[in-house]
Amino acid sequence: MGKNLLVLFLLALRAGFAQTPDELLKQLMEGNTRYINDKLLYPNQSSARREEVQQKQNPFAAILGCSDSRVAPEIIFDQGLGDLFIVRVAGNVAGPVEFDSVEYSIKHLGATLIVVLGHQSCGAVTAVMEGQTADIEAVARLIEPAVKGAKTTEEAIKANVRNVVAQLRQTPLLKRLVAKKKIACVGAYYHLGSGKVELLTP
Numbered sequence: 482m483g484k485n486l487l488v489l490f491l492l493a494l495r496a497g498f499a500q501t502p503d504e505l506l507k508q509l510m511e512g513n514t515r516y517i518n519d520k521l522l523y524p525n526q527s528s529a530r531r532e533e534v535q536q537k538q539n540p541f542a543a544i545l546g547c548s549d550s551r552v553a554p555e556i557i558f559d560q561g562l563g564d565l566f567i568v569r570v571a572g573n574v575a576g577p578v579e580f581d582s583v584e585y586s587i588k589h590l591g592a593t594l595i596v597v598l599g600h601q602s603c604g605a606v607t608a609v610m611e612g613q614t615a616d617i618e619a620v621a622r623l624i625e626p627a628v629k630g631a632k633t634t635e636e637a638i639k640a641n642v643r644n645v646v647a648q649l650r651q652t653p654l655l656k657r658l659v660a661k662k663k664i665a666c667v668g669a670y671y672h673l674g675s676g677k678v679e680l681l682t683p
């Protein structure tokens with residue numbers, strides 16, 4: 482069996498078992514490693530998969546990421562149809578609509594891994610750092626707390642991710658499920674140049 486086929490087989494096999502949030506995070510990061518190294522497998526992108534998920538979806542992770550065209554979760558994590566429930570908004574901020582969306586994926590679709598994904602050179606955070614917020618007032622208001630005290634844009638972007646993770650973890654549903662270790666909610670930072678997703682400590 483070719484190495485690629487073997488990996489696809491293992492992915493399919495694992496999909497049949499309930500995995501812990503930590504195992505799912507490992508699976509997600511393995512996809513990022515394939516992407517970095519030009520070893521994409523494009524899993525779950527066939528017509529068979531399309532048919533499989535036509536009636537029902539069970540994404541293993543929810544990603545709250547930035548709308549930036551260079552940070553497409555399915556691509557940078559090498560995933561396919563039905564794998565990731567994705568909420569994308571400029572600056573990967575969270576208000577009531579985003580909280581509802583993430584909670585929906587947990588309650589109704591069975592997602593057990595939540596990743597807040599910021600990225601290098603985020604335009605929304607940069608705009609707030611530079612005080613150029615006239616066109617993105619609603620987004621800017623949510624980013625502002627992260628910018629206070631940040632010396633560099635990278636620091637502000639990471640602080641913004643950590644703030645959103647903390648806010649999500651404060652919602653009653655996540656608070657309860659994270660405490661029971663039923664789900665995990667982590668922050669990450671994507672490097673535009675290398676393609677690497679760096680996991681952030683809380």
Ligand SMILES: [Zn+2]
Pocket residue numbers: 547548549571572573600602603604605606
């Ligand atoms: Zn961005």
